[in-house]
Amino acid sequence: MTEKEWSDTEIIQRFAEQSTRQKAFNHLIRKYQVRLYWHIRRMVISHADTDDVLQNSLIKIWHALPNFRGDAALYTWIYRITTNETLSFLRNKQRVNFYAWEDTDNDFACNLADDPYFDGSKLQQRLQNYIMQLPNKQRLVFNLKYFDEMKYDEIAAITGGSVGSLKASFHHAVTKIKQLMRNDLI
Amino acid sequence: MSEHNDLLKDFNTLKEEPPFKVPEDYFASLPDKVEARLERETIPQKQKVIEMIKPWLTLAAIFFLIMLLFHTFGPKQINTDTRMNVADQTEWTFEPLLFELSDMDIMSYMAKENIPVETQLILGTDDAQNLDLEEIEELILF
Numbered sequence: 001m002t003e004k005e006w007s008d009t010e011i012i013q014r015f016a017e018q019s020t021r022q023k024a025f026n027h028l029i030r031k032y033q034v035r036l037y038w039h040i041r042r043m044v045i046s047h048a049d050t051d052d053v054l055q056n057s058l059i060k061i062w063h064a065l066p067n068f069r070g071d072a073a074l075y076t077w078i079y080r081i082t083t084n085e086t087l088s089f090l091r092n093k094q095r096v097n098f099y100a101w102e103d104t105d106n107d108f109a110c111n112l113a114d115d116p117y118f119d120g121s122k123l124q125q126r127l128q129n130y131i132m133q134l135p136n137k138q139r140l141v142f143n144l145k146y147f148d149e150m151k152y153d154e155i156a157a158i159t160g161g162s163v164g165s166l167k168a169s170f171h172h173a174v175t176k177i178k179q180l181m182r183n184d185l186i
Numbered sequence: 187m188s189e190h191n192d193l194l195k196d197f198n199t200l201k202e203e204p205p206f207k208v209p210e211d212y213f214a215s216l217p218d219k220v221e222a223r224l225e226r227e228t229i230p231q232k233q234k235v236i237e238m239i240k241p242w243l244t245l246a247a248i249f250f251l252i253m254l255l256f257h258t259f260g261p262k263q264i265n266t267d268t269r270m271n272v273a274d275q276t277e278w279t280f281e282p283l284l285f286e287l288s289d290m291d292i293m294s295y296m297a298k299e300n301i302p303v304e305t306q307l308i309l310g311t312d313d314a315q316n317l318d319l320e321e322i323e324e325l326i327l328f
Binding site for chain 1: 206212217221223
């Protein structure tokens with residue numbers, strides 16, 4: 001029988017007590033793991049990389065949770081840590097590829113084609129390839145707005161920056177995707 | 187243009203179903219995997235430091251043991267040779283120094299050191315010319 005899902009307040013309170021800390025963290029993982037997984041997966045594409053980034057993010061959350069002051073919602077705070085970890089992973093990967101004279105976009109595209117865990121249609125592969133050609137920040141904003149259907153102020157709480165700049169990023173992302181589609185259809 | 191709009195509509199239908207697969211039981215096993223990692227990472231700091239310096243401590247112990255064995259069972263001739271070399275060098279440097287001294291220097295040195303008058307007299311005679319260095323040394327020192 002599965003245990004009832006704990007509320008964020010309950011998780012934080014139980015985490016503060018040494019005797020229930022482990023159990024509270026277990027509840028936190030079970031509550032957010034799927035959402036966080038897809039948030040990372042859309043950015044890094046491969047399952048193995050997603051697993052690494054997700055585990056590292058959760059370890060960071062464990063260490064930082066005692067300092068969580070409740071200024072933002074727990075899930076926003078968790079998303080922020082995971083987003084930073086994901087962007088840091090992508091920056092490192094792009095840096096390594098730069099020194100190895102490799103093209104990161106092509107690398108991602110190859111990953112997608114070879115990934116045994118990608119089972120999308122041709123159309124889905126096409127959309128993913130367009131998204132992967134966006135700069136990291138635009139891709140992040142596009143994913144949060146388009147797939148997770150978040151509001152701009154929620155995205156701002158996760159990524160930082162103003163609502164205006166996020167709107168501009170999303171607009172640029174959509175324009176670029178449309179442009180890539182047009183180029184493909186010519 | 188209509189093809190473009192059709193494609194956009196098609197893309198909108200893809201939002202609900204992610205094109206990626208997740209390994210079976212991945213989400214069921216993730217909490218345990220993270221817990222295991224946390225346990226590994228929360229080993230007491232002291233233990234971590236010991237783990238870190240363990241190879242260096244082993245190396246230092248091996249080096250100390252080798253030095254101890256060498257000191258105990260190694261060749262001892264080296265020391266004797268060294269002593270002989272030092273003695274040779276002393277003799278070599280003593281001779282020219284003694285010959286560089288004038289009679290006056292020797293006489294004033296003997297007066298200062300309270301060397302008996304008999305010795306001074308012996309050294310002052312012509313017989314002293316026949317004395318070799320060792321005999322002069324014996325006269326002065328004893």
